Amino acid sequence: MTAPVLPDFPWDKLVPYKTRAGQHPGGIVDLSVGTPVDPTPELVRQALADASDAPGYPQTYGTPPLRQAVADWFARRRNAPGVDPDGVMPTIGSKELVAWLPLLLGLGAGDVVMHPQVAYPTYDVGARLTGATPLAADGTLQVGPGARAVKLVWLNSPGNPTGRVLGVEHLKKVVDWARSIGAVVASDECYAELGWDGVEVPSILDPRVCGDSHEGLLVVYSTSKQSSLAGYRAAFVAGDPVLVRRILEIRKHAGMIVPWPVQEALRVALGDDEHVAQQRERYRRRRELMRDWLTSEGFKIDHSEAGLYFWATRDEPCWDTVADLAERGVLVTPGDFYGPTGARHVRVAMTVSDERVAQLAARAAGPDGSVRSAGGNLR
Secondary structure (H helix, E strand, C coil): CCCCCCCCCHHHHHHHHHHHHHCCCCCCEECCCCCCCCCCCHHHHHHHHHCCCCCCCCCCCCCHHHHHHHHHHHHHHCCCCCCCHHHEEEEECCHHHHHHHHHHCCCCCCCEEEECCCCCCHHHHHHHHCCCEEEECCCHHHCHHHHHHEEEEEEECCCCCCCCCCCHHHHHHHHHHHHHHCCEEEEECCCCCCECCCCCCCCCCCHHHHCCCCCCEEEEEECCCCCCCHHHCEEEEEECHHHHHHHHHHHHHHCCCCCHHHHHHHHHHHCCCHHHHHHHHHHHHHHHHHHHHHHHCCCEEECCCECCEEEEECCCCHHHHHHHHHHCCEECEEHHHHCHHHCCCEEEECCCCHHHHHHHHHHCECCCCCEECCCCCEC
8 A cells, every 4th residue: 555645744844933933032922833821721620630530441432421512512602403412422632533534434546525725734634644635625616527526525614724704605505515416514613612703603513504404514623722622632523423423433443532531521611611701801812912913013914703813914925924023033834834825824823821922012023124122122
């Protein structure tokens, strides 16, 4: 069997810029990686501790109380009251499911996996791992006459890196089209609890999108961002029970099991809305400060109506932006990591401490391109 041809790991290219930013006297303000920095909520930590006596093997399918908690969460938070607990399964974070879903669905050579044009790279990688063909397209018209070869359609709303939210009509159109050609729709909705300025973030499991059936539909979700649980790898997939059971059979054989204490932590996290509201407020404050900083730096912000990133541009090559900010101790992600159409944007993460956010204003460029110190003097 020939090993899959994978793209270079993009983050390796950012290392020299991170090194340069780290040499700033005030230290690096790392806005490149969306890793949470706030403490894991106490009630979730307590749930993990209470379940720490776990001598037996956990259930790959997830405990019935956990699967019911996911269904209840969809009804309460996502306007999707019809989720069947039999169509729910915990996963070891969401990235592993994104990467392995084409394989778990039995895709291979000759099959096409469609994903957004500006997108999280793992959608592309997942297709390559199983020998399928990745196709970057934002609309069904871009597929052309080979539509029947499309077996999996990835949606990502709110999007990473763009923060773009797809409305009900857009989602319904994609779902209807995919069903007409027999393709599965997988929707990565990991930032759904983080809509800003009153924006609605619909799910593909919302009856306005899919009608009264979840056939052919899967939602991938993670609590990493909303509950600061990235280190727990606490996530799940939900939707069509037939598809979930197909995936389950392979995962049982492969030993892909979420540890029992993490399952309990996930169950508790999904049942408590208060800590999510508190975390949202932290991000909201940081978002306002960072938006002001970006505007002062001459950036135009596109989309970014939800999620944890700004998709920003100064209408210059993205690596020029990265280099300029690195000189001032600020690290951002070049947009071309997410596809060639992102080559004049950068992604700016809000997952940074309040103390680091406060330093951004002190590193604004002066009128001649030099750098202002915290006291406002040029240096």
